[in-house]
Amino acid sequence: MARRTGRRPGNPDTREAILAAAREAFAERGFDQASIRAIAAAAGVDPALVHHYFGTKDQLFLAAMNSPIDPGELIPRVWNGDPDAVGERLVGAFLGIWDSPAGTAAVALLRSAVSNDWTARLLREFMLTQVMRPMVKAAELDPAEAALRVPLVASQLVGLAMVRYIIKVEPFASAPTGALVAAVGPTIQRYLTDELPGAFDHLR
Amino acid sequence: MARRTGRRPGNPDTREAILAAAREAFAERGFDQASIRAIAAAAGVDPALVHHYFGTKDQLFLAAMNSPIDPGELIPRVWNGDPDAVGERLVGAFLGIWDSPAGTAAVALLRSAVSNDWTARLLREFMLTQVMRPMVKAAELDPAEAALRVPLVASQLVGLAMVRYIIKVEPFASAPTGALVAAVGPTIQRYLTDELPGAFDHLR
Numbered sequence: 464m465a466r467r468t469g470r471r472p473g474n475p476d477t478r479e480a481i482l483a484a485a486r487e488a489f490a491e492r493g494f495d496q497a498s499i500r501a502i503a504a505a506a507g508v509d510p511a512l513v514h515h516y517f518g519t520k521d522q523l524f525l526a527a528m529n530s531p532i533d534p535g536e537l538i539p540r541v542w543n544g545d546p547d548a549v550g551e552r553l554v555g556a557f558l559g560i561w562d563s564p565a566g567t568a569a570v571a572l573l574r575s576a577v578s579n580d581w582t583a584r585l586l587r588e589f590m591l592t593q594v595m596r597p598m599v600k601a602a603e604l605d606p607a608e609a610a611l612r613v614p615l616v617a618s619q620l621v622g623l624a625m626v627r628y629i630i631k632v633e634p635f636a637s638a639p640t641g642a643l644v645a646a647v648g649p650t651i652q653r654y655l656t657d658e659l660p661g662a663f664d665h666l667r
Numbered sequence: 668m669a670r671r672t673g674r675r676p677g678n679p680d681t682r683e684a685i686l687a688a689a690r691e692a693f694a695e696r697g698f699d700q701a702s703i704r705a706i707a708a709a710a711g712v713d714p715a716l717v718h719h720y721f722g723t724k725d726q727l728f729l730a731a732m733n734s735p736i737d738p739g740e741l742i743p744r745v746w747n748g749d750p751d752a753v754g755e756r757l758v759g760a761f762l763g764i765w766d767s768p769a770g771t772a773a774v775a776l777l778r779s780a781v782s783n784d785w786t787a788r789l790l791r792e793f794m795l796t797q798v799m800r801p802m803v804k805a806a807e808l809d810p811a812e813a814a815l816r817v818p819l820v821a822s823q824l825v826g827l828a829m830v831r832y833i834i835k836v837e838p839f840a841s842a843p844t845g846a847l848v849a850a851v852g853p854t855i856q857r858y859l860t861d862e863l864p865g866a867f868d869h870l871r
Contacts, residue, residue: 576834577781583834590836614830614839615850621834622826626818630780630787630825632794635818638869645865646819650854661849665842 550652735769754856
């Protein structure tokens with residue numbers, strides 16, 4: 464998680480109470496319906512303290528998820544450059560996270576989402592609000608099409624993480640990053656930018 | 668699992684003892700090194716009884732994994748037809764399993780593989796011996812390339828199952844099967860049959 468350096472860590476018990484209340488609120492009500500005010504009330508603190516400890520609602524959500532990254536920062540960076548190589552840059556950035564020290568948190572998050580309905584709900588909200596929205600904006604996607612395109616991208620990336628970092632199928636698990644970027648980059652590029660004939664018939 | 672109708676169910680305790688010994692042997696030693704003889708000895712039964720209850724070593728493995736399908740049967744069937752539509756048929760068959768009553772067992776298997784290193788080892792052996800081998804044979808793949816191509820296919824299919832059936836991102840989770848076949852079929856086709864420039868450089 465990108466933690467703002469200027470922000471005070473605060474009392475650990477209070478922080479944890481706020482994060483627990485936030486997890487419950489985001490899972491129960493969804494990101495948009497969950498309010499900082501209600502989360503603060505559930506944790507027995509003033510809303511200003513929540514902002515003081517965690518910043519914006521997005522930042523609180525990333526902290527509550529123990530997310531190793533802030534997709535709202537990462538995604539616009541990936542879009543910066545040759546538009547035909549967005550897919551390759553996205554795969555490279557994604558594998559870079561898993562291969563970094565943050566990869567441990569990513570494994571824990573995916574494990575928890577799979578074994579626990581409650582974490583799955585949080586991860587679903589995370590994908591919809593923290594990944595889908597910046598991606599729709601960066602790629603200038605049609606919102607109706609994006610509801611299929613972004614989960615397609617997510618499916619390929621999540622599956623890549625599963626087979627390489629969790630199930631660890633060799634020699635795939637130790638193949639060089641460049642080989643996977645070359646193989647999977649065009650898939651991601653196609654899901655984001657190609658016409659995908661037949662995929663949107665049910666929307667018309 | 669495809670259970671042979673002619674086979675006797677046998678004593679439930681004996682069956683479970685054989686399955687437990689099989690799981691341990693397949694996870695510890697791998698499919699090829701695990702012998703029916705050693706599994707029978709660990710379960711305290713005669714090897715002939717293992718064959719009598721479960722059939723071949725492949726069939727014992729499928730039973731031990733509680734696998735909802737036998738890929739050795741499914742894969743050759745999928746290859747039967749227009750070679751340019753193998754990708755679409757494979758995605759259709761895969762989604763068909765998850766949407767059938769067998770989908771519950773598939774969800775349980777994936778959940779268990781993610782939360783449990785031991786099940787992950789079994790699933791890895793399963794992919795290598797039960798999925799990779801029939802796929803290499805059916806698609807007539809170069810074995811060195813297959814070690815990348817088949818896990819690429821697996822990554823897309825496993826990720827599809829994760830996003831659609833476990834994390835359940837809407838409206839993706841309830842999109843018609845045909846939309847996903849149209850979108851993902853060409854990805855699978857490309858992983859199996861296209862050149863994938865740059866993906867095999869490390870093998871040369």
